[in-house]
Amino acid sequence: MLFNVAGLLRGSVGATRNYEVEPVTVLDDGDRFEAVHGPVRMMRTDRGVLVEARFEATGADICSRCLTPVHTNIEVQVEEEYYPINPFPGAGIDYEHPEATGGLDDTVSLIDDRNEIDLTEVVRQALVAARPMAPLCRAECRGICPVCHADRNVRPCDHDDPDVDRSPMRRLAQEWRKVK
Numbered sequence: 001m002l003f004n005v006a007g008l009l010r011g012s013v014g015a016t017r018n019y020e021v022e023p024v025t026v027l028d029d030g031d032r033f034e035a036v037h038g039p040v041r042m043m044r045t046d047r048g049v050l051v052e053a054r055f056e057a058t059g060a061d062i063c064s065r066c067l068t069p070v071h072t073n074i075e076v077q078v079e080e081e082y083y084p085i086n087p088f089p090g091a092g093i094d095y096e097h098p099e100a101t102g103g104l105d106d107t108v109s110l111i112d113d114r115n116e117i118d119l120t121e122v123v124r125q126a127l128v129a130a131r132p133m134a135p136l137c138r139a140e141c142r143g144i145c146p147v148c149h150a151d152r153n154v155r156p157c158d159h160d161d162p163d164v165d166r167s168p169m170r171r172l173a174q175e176w177r178k179v180k
């Protein structure tokens with residue numbers, strides 16, 4: 001998700017550009033977000049470029065009860081101001097270089113020396129934060145039997161569930177405690 005903002009930086013404060021991100025896949029460790037897409041608006045500020053975007057994505061996940069693959073719909077809003085790492089002469093940026101002043105900490109987002117903004121990282125972080133903690137294949141998923149390990153959606157069994165919570169992760173945590 002690279003955007004060249006040289007033109008915008010040469011423009012006056014308040015100038016805007018609108019873009020549309022075509023569906024892309026964003027990966028993060030074990031997470032996978034497909035068809036990430038949406039409108040992006042960039043506005044020239046007195047210090048850099050303000051990015052406002054709204055993305056929709058499909059999260060590839062597994063059901064927290066029965067472990068079958070599920071797809072979740074995720075929507076995120078992104079708002080981030082980017083500062084030129086190297087404001088070119090004539091850009092009229094009212095901004096002093098962070099290395100010269102120590103004025104900006106290392107958490108600021110930077111426009112690189114080719115005048116490009118890479119949105120991938122902020123979008124990735126927003127998607128990870130928005131993904132459901134315990135996705136379900138369906139609201140009434142019966143989960144996996146803790147006794148015989150049958151998928152109760154496919155093959156109901158007669159075992160009583162000693163657990164109110166059928167989450168396999170919870171189950172694993174209990175097994176782990178037993179071992180210790």
Ligand SMILES: [Zn+2]
Nearest residue numbers: 063066137141
């Ligand atoms: Zn399920």
Ligand SMILES: [Zn+2]
Nearest residue numbers: 145148157159
């Ligand atoms: Zn069973």
